[in-house]
Amino acid sequence: MSAAPPGLHEVLQRTFSFPKRHFLSVLDLNEVEVANLLDLADGFVALNRQTAKKLDLLKGRTLMNLFFENSTRTQSSFELAGKRLGADVVNMSPRASSISKGETLIDTAVTLNAMQPDLLVIRHSASGAASLLSQKVTCSVINAGDGRHEHPTQALLDALSMRRAFGRIAGLRVAICGDILHSRVARSNVALLQMLGAEVRLVGPPTLIPAQAERWGCAVFHDLRKGIEGADVVMMLRLQLERMDGVLAPSQREYFRFYGLDREKLACAAPGVRVMHPGPMNRGVEIDSDVADDLAVSLIQDQVEMGVAARMAVLTSLAARLENAR
Amino acid sequence: MSRPLAVTNVRLVDPASGYDGPGAVMVADGVIVDVARGQALGALSGDVEAVDGGGALLLPGLVDIRVKTGEPGAETKETLESAARAAAAGGVTTIVVQPDTHPVVDEPSVVDFILRRARDVELVKVFPAGAATKGCAGERMAEIGLMAEAGCLYVTDADRPIVNSKVFRRVLAYAKAFGMLVAHRPADPWLAGGAAASEGEFASRMGLPGVPVAAEKIMLERDLALVELTGARLLVDQVTTACALESLERAKARGLPVTATTSINHLSFNEIDIGDYRTFCKLDPPLRSEDDRQAVIEAVASGLIDIVVSAHAPAPPEDKRLPYEEAAPGAVGLETLLPALLAFHHEERIPLIDLIRTVTSAPADLMGLDAGRLAKGAPADLVLCNPQTPVLIDADKLTSKSKNSPFDGRTLQGKVLMTVADGRVVYRA
Numbered sequence: 180m181s182a183a184p185p186g187l188h189e190v191l192q193r194t195f196s197f198p199k200r201h202f203l204s205v206l207d208l209n210e211v212e213v214a215n216l217l218d219l220a221d222g223f224v225a226l227n228r229q230t231a232k233k234l235d236l237l238k239g240r241t242l243m244n245l246f247f248e249n250s251t252r253t254q255s256s257f258e259l260a261g262k263r264l265g266a267d268v269v270n271m272s273p274r275a276s277s278i279s280k281g282e283t284l285i286d287t288a289v290t291l292n293a294m295q296p297d298l299l300v301i302r303h304s305a306s307g308a309a310s311l312l313s314q315k316v317t318c319s320v321i322n323a324g325d326g327r328h329e330h331p332t333q334a335l336l337d338a339l340s341m342r343r344a345f346g347r348i349a350g351l352r353v354a355i356c357g358d359i360l361h362s363r364v365a366r367s368n369v370a371l372l373q374m375l376g377a378e379v380r381l382v383g384p385p386t387l388i389p390a391q392a393e394r395w396g397c398a399v400f401h402d403l404r405k406g407i408e409g410a411d412v413v414m415m416l417r418l419q420l421e422r423m424d425g426v427l428a429p430s431q432r433e434y435f436r437f438y439g440l441d442r443e444k445l446a447c448a449a450p451g452v453r454v455m456h457p458g459p460m461n462r463g464v465e466i467d468s469d470v471a472d473d474l475a476v477s478l479i480q481d482q483v484e485m486g487v488a489a490r491m492a493v494l495t496s497l498a499a500r501l502e503n504a505r
Numbered sequence: 506m507s508r509p510l511a512v513t514n515v516r517l518v519d520p521a522s523g524y525d526g527p528g529a530v531m532v533a534d535g536v537i538v539d540v541a542r543g544q545a546l547g548a549l550s551g552d553v554e555a556v557d558g559g560g561a562l563l564l565p566g567l568v569d570i571r572v573k574t575g576e577p578g579a580e581t582k583e584t585l586e587s588a589a590r591a592a593a594a595g596g597v598t599t600i601v602v603q604p605d606t607h608p609v610v611d612e613p614s615v616v617d618f619i620l621r622r623a624r625d626v627e628l629v630k631v632f633p634a635g636a637a638t639k640g641c642a643g644e645r646m647a648e649i650g651l652m653a654e655a656g657c658l659y660v661t662d663a664d665r666p667i668v669n670s671k672v673f674r675r676v677l678a679y680a681k682a683f684g685m686l687v688a689h690r691p692a693d694p695w696l697a698g699g700a701a702a703s704e705g706e707f708a709s710r711m712g713l714p715g716v717p718v719a720a721e722k723i724m725l726e727r728d729l730a731l732v733e734l735t736g737a738r739l740l741v742d743q744v745t746t747a748c749a750l751e752s753l754e755r756a757k758a759r760g761l762p763v764t765a766t767t768s769i770n771h772l773s774f775n776e777i778d779i780g781d782y783r784t785f786c787k788l789d790p791p792l793r794s795e796d797d798r799q800a801v802i803e804a805v806a807s808g809l810i811d812i813v814v815s816a817h818a819p820a821p822p823e824d825k826r827l828p829y830e831e832a833a834p835g836a837v838g839l840e841t842l843l844p845a846l847l848a849f850h851h852e853e854r855i856p857l858i859d860l861i862r863t864v865t866s867a868p869a870d871l872m873g874l875d876a877g878r879l880a881k882g883a884p885a886d887l888v889l890c891n892p893q894t895p896v897l898i899d900a901d902k903l904t905s906k907s908k909n910s911p912f913d914g915r916t917l918q919g920k921v922l923m924t925v926a927d928g929r930v931v932y933r934a
Contacts, residue, residue: 391705
């Protein structure tokens with residue numbers, strides 16, 4: 180552990196028992212566990228900024244990335260996190276495997292499980308896929324996004340970015356804007372931010388807000404300006420282009436006019452507001468480049484950096500519970 | 506012929522005559538030859554098999570008018586024989602199988618095939634429902650008249666609504682001329698398309714695409730308007746929402762020739778039972794909110810809903826062990842129908858005789874079947890059931906070929922002890 184900076188070393192010395200085998204949903208976590216994960220991740224941020232970034236906490240472990248949906252960002256984030264902790268990392272792309280030949284998710288999982296991975300990272304287009312997988316394998320399963328349901332490591336990295344920018348999360352007003360209906364990022368963020376004491380608002384046209392979302396404990400707004408009024412954080416979500424053009428929104432230009440974030444609308448937010456986006460962005464559709472690229476406002480680059488650290492924290496915590504853990 | 510059978514010391518529940526009390530029944534040559542109410546049977550002759558019911562319930566054999574098997578075409582799910590065995594184990598002595606098989610039951614030779622297979626199996630009585638449209642595709646009428654002649658009991662496109670109103674109008678009008686009942690699933694296909702759950706807080710949180718309850722009401726209102734136009738009889742296939750019940754109530758109050766079913770699943774479960782994506786609880790129509798479930802129970806109690814069905818829909822592991830959105834809908838139910846229904850008797854929500862009517866005389870009368878009653882001269886279809894015995898449902902031990910029971914792991918109160926169909930003992934616990 181020669182490479183560990185003092186901050187990380189301290190954090191790793193703390194007794195932090197993380198009594199979970201899998202990392203599937205924000206709802207499985209409590210406040211103390213989240214605080215510990217964030218502290219640990221803070222340490223890894225420092226590590227990642229050094230020249231020597233490698234630890235041996237996961238030495239001998241195998242991490243498998245199983246991405247049924249393409250995602251360069253999340254997949255490489257998990258890959259780097261695993262490698263920096265000393266694990267062997269394998270990326271499975273179902274397109275090249277037998278999934279395209281009609282094998283079911285369970286069959287694939289059982290097959291991969293027989294290769295004795297220690298950690299299995301899964302992304303799948305169906306809600307509940309990660310939970311289903313976790314019931315059929317002996318290794319730890321990490322949910323890297325299941326349908327519209329959850330993306331818990333994204334919520335963790337978002338919380339880390341906010342905590343580092345503001346020094347706290349409790350009391351922040353966070354407006355999540357755009358396609359809430361299809362967004363696992365929104366669902367995980369609502370749960371985590373509310374647990375940590377933030378006020379969460381949802382903003383979007385009625386066609387993109389889930390039924391009875393007001394019962395999530397969030398105020399719902401259909402007017403972007405009103406929704407982000409006084410907001411400390413404005414989190415924009417991606418809207419897939421095929422969902423515009425008259426399907427859920429009439430057109431790209433109409434969407435940008437009313438729900439795209441530009442400088443003028445952003446003026447409604449609180450002074451010192453920070454803008455976030457889980458990526459990849461549709462510039463000129465949900466967010467203006469002028470806002471996205473302004474480093475005084477945008478946390479979007481930070482989010483990517485925090486992603487690796489947050490995932491390292493999750494992997495480390497889960498690995499401590501693996502069989503024969505040191 | 507088998508020996509005569511005397512079942513004594515039982516509580517007879519016969520909705521057809523309104524009798525609920527102590528008694529005994531004597532069976533010979535496949536028919537009920539004597540029903541003794543409140544007193545013992547006459548002296549038994551020598552060669553009679555006597556069964557002492559020990560105070561258990563003796564009911565008419567159940568009539569379940571919405572059953573799917575996999576035969577013909579998907580015999581790995583369920584065959585007519587395995588379904589008949591499951592029915593016998595559940596006290597069901599008459600089943601009506603759905604037409605959406607491979608091939609579809611849309612012409613008389615397939616009707617004939619099912620009737621012949623059922624005769625060969627010789628367990629419970631099996632009747633087919635025919636398709637309303639060719640291939641259940643909702644476009645062109647099936648051979649309704651020929652299928653009626655061949656012995657199908659009603660026509661339906663099963664789970665698939667007939668979207669084209671002109672086609673459905675013609676089906677209703679044409680079927681009426683043959684005295685044929687039409688059953689139809691009320692679901693607006695555009696609202697329901699792609700949905701895996703009922704729209705609402707639960708589905709939103711779980712990230713499941715949902716269908717609003719209005720989808721059921723919208724299609725039901727159209728169907729009722731077409732019933733008014735044609736004067737044909739309609740069986741509403743599974744009412745599951747409070748809002749559709751309002752429409753049904755108005756239609757019945759106005760005297761339209763409409764009857765309605767609901768499924769035992771929608772009486773027994775709500776959407777929260779889906780829990781962590783349990784695919785055994787994925788149904789079509791999907792499980793509803795608790796408010797809807799309560800409304801459906803009330804509608805059964807009041808008689809607004811006439812018939813309860815098992816909606817037996819076998820699905821093997823390869824169709825169920827999938828992510829929730831991709832899994833096949835449906836649940837097996839023949840073996841759990843009676844004990845699950847008895848829950849409402851135990852809870853004192855619905856009087857036993859009214860509850861039993863929904864699965865015996867009500868469906869039998871609607872289908873024009875000589876079944877569902879305990880009367881001298883009636884076919885000897887009987888079920889002996891101890892309503893008190895708790896039974897832990899273990900899906901793997903069910904008789905059905907497919908084990909997709911949402912009751913798996915639940916304890917139901919009520920155990921079928923013996924089932925008699927046409928005077929033959931087809932099941933004994």
